Amino acid sequence: MNKLSIILFLMMFSCLPCRAEEKTKLTFLWWPDPGGGFEKVISDFENENPDIDVEMIKGPTSTDTRETMYVTSFLAGEATYDMVLMDIIWLPKFAKQGWLIPLDDWFTKEEQDEFLPGDIQGSIFEGKIYRVPLQTDAGVLYYRKDLLEQKGYAPPTTWDGFVRVSKDIQNPPGLWGFVFQGKQYEGLVCNFLEILWSFGGDVFDEKGNLILNSPQGVEALKFMYNLIHTSKITPAGVTTYEEEESRHIFQEGHAVFCRNWPYLWLLSQRDDSPVKGKVGIIPLPHKEGNRSSACLGGWGFGISKFSKNSEACVKFIKYISGYDAQKRLHFKSGIVPTRKALFEDKDILEKSPFFSELYQILLIAKPRPVHPDYAQISDILRRF
Ligand code: GLC
Numbered sequence: 001m002n003k004l005s006i007i008l009f010l011m012m013f014s015c016l017p018c019r020a021e022e023k024t025k026l027t028f029l030w031w032p033d034p035g036g037g038f039e040k041v042i043s044d045f046e047n048e049n050p051d052i053d054v055e056m057i058k059g060p061t062s063t064d065t066r067e068t069m070y071v072t073s074f075l076a077g078e079a080t081y082d083m084v085l086m087d088i089i090w091l092p093k094f095a096k097q098g099w100l101i102p103l104d105d106w107f108t109k110e111e112q113d114e115f116l117p118g119d120i121q122g123s124i125f126e127g128k129i130y131r132v133p134l135q136t137d138a139g140v141l142y143y144r145k146d147l148l149e150q151k152g153y154a155p156p157t158t159w160d161g162f163v164r165v166s167k168d169i170q171n172p173p174g175l176w177g178f179v180f181q182g183k184q185y186e187g188l189v190c191n192f193l194e195i196l197w198s199f200g201g202d203v204f205d206e207k208g209n210l211i212l213n214s215p216q217g218v219e220a221l222k223f224m225y226n227l228i229h230t231s232k233i234t235p236a237g238v239t240t241y242e243e244e245e246s247r248h249i250f251q252e253g254h255a256v257f258c259r260n261w262p263y264l265w266l267l268s269q270r271d272d273s274p275v276k277g278k279v280g281i282i283p284l285p286h287k288e289g290n291r292s293s294a295c296l297g298g299w300g301f302g303i304s305k306f307s308k309n310s311e312a313c314v315k316f317i318k319y320i321s322g323y324d325a326q327k328r329l330h331f332k333s334g335i336v337p338t339r340k341a342l343f344e345d346k347d348i349l350e351k352s353p354f355f356s357e358l359y360q361i362l363l364i365a366k367p368r369p370v371h372p373d374y375a376q377i378s379d380i381l382r383r384f
Pocket of ligand 1: 088136137187190243261296297298299
């Protein structure tokens with residue numbers, strides 16, 4: 001090798017690391033992704049965009065813990081997460097603190113109209129939009145169609161009927177009447193609010209006065225307590241359950257009813273699920289004379305103001321919130337899309353026939369109190 005070729009050889013190799021470094025790396029924090037839908041969509045995106053690497057950090061299952069992780073990194077002024085996959089309730093706080101970039105320039109009103117209205121409203125703070133909705137959520141009741149049919153019961157609509165049916169069918173400890181999210185965390189607040197609303201109560205009235213301690217509020221709380229202690233249709237262990245614990249108990253055939261989010265449906269219909277073909281979905285029951293209620297939940301992408309890669313973030317967020325990606329996320333991870341048109345998609349309706357009813361529930365699902373101090377409100381509620 002002469003001198004010139006040695007120099008050329010060295011130059012070639014010294015450039016390789018530079019090329020690898022040219023890739024833009026994007027990060028966000030999410031939960032363990034049951035079903036693997038996010039992994040699939042991310043790898044499809046990376047194949048189409050070889051200059052961008054997206055790293056999904058799999059965090060804890062609880063929304064509270066993930067919120068703390070995001071907040072800790074914001075407070076330190078760090079770009080640990082370029083994108084913020086946000087629970088709908090975090091938005092007022094994150095936006096007020098100035099931790100997010102407004103997205104109005106590219107997420108136009110026209111495009112926003114393609115999404116469910118509640119999810120868009122929950123993404124706006126003081127007139128600006130900070131979040132592109134990706135997954136919508138509303139509390140629903142899953143029930144064992146086969147077990148109710150065997151005893152000749154129609155799906156219950158009132159709480160009284162619900163308790164009666166549960167008591168009659170259950171056979172604890174192998175088969176409990178009802179499981180839900182009872183651990184002291186945000187999920188419990190959602191479960192409680194749905195019961196509170198379905199008894200005709202609320203946290204605040206329209207003028208912002210606290211009305212939690214109303215007769216309806218007391219009755220709702222007693223009802224919840226009685227599920228474990230009086231009617232005994234719920235195991236005492238429910239105080240340790242989040243979404244996944246209650247899903248597993250139901251999916252493994254150990255509960256007649258389960259309150260959960262819509263993601264449970266497709267996971268319970270997989271070939272390896274013991275309850276495949278035996279599950280029905282209905283709105284949550286209500287107190288006689290009141291209306292059924294559902295808590296609005298959901299997740300969407302924002303961009304951290306500390307990120308140095310906001311352009312690449314926009315590219316990724318547009319991709320993952322698009323029609324096709326949301327459809328793939330639904331089929332793999334069971335998550336409910338936020339684009340209105342997907343509720344009429346024939347493939348989705350074929351696999352998840354309850355989608356048209358779910359759409360009606362989503363349109364009336366109630367948001368939790370929208371407040372920059374929501375975290376404190378929720379913290380007080382869950383200590384009851
Ligand atoms: C679901 C909802 C979210 C809610 C959480 C509670 O992930 O989408 O809004 O805060 O459950 O556990």
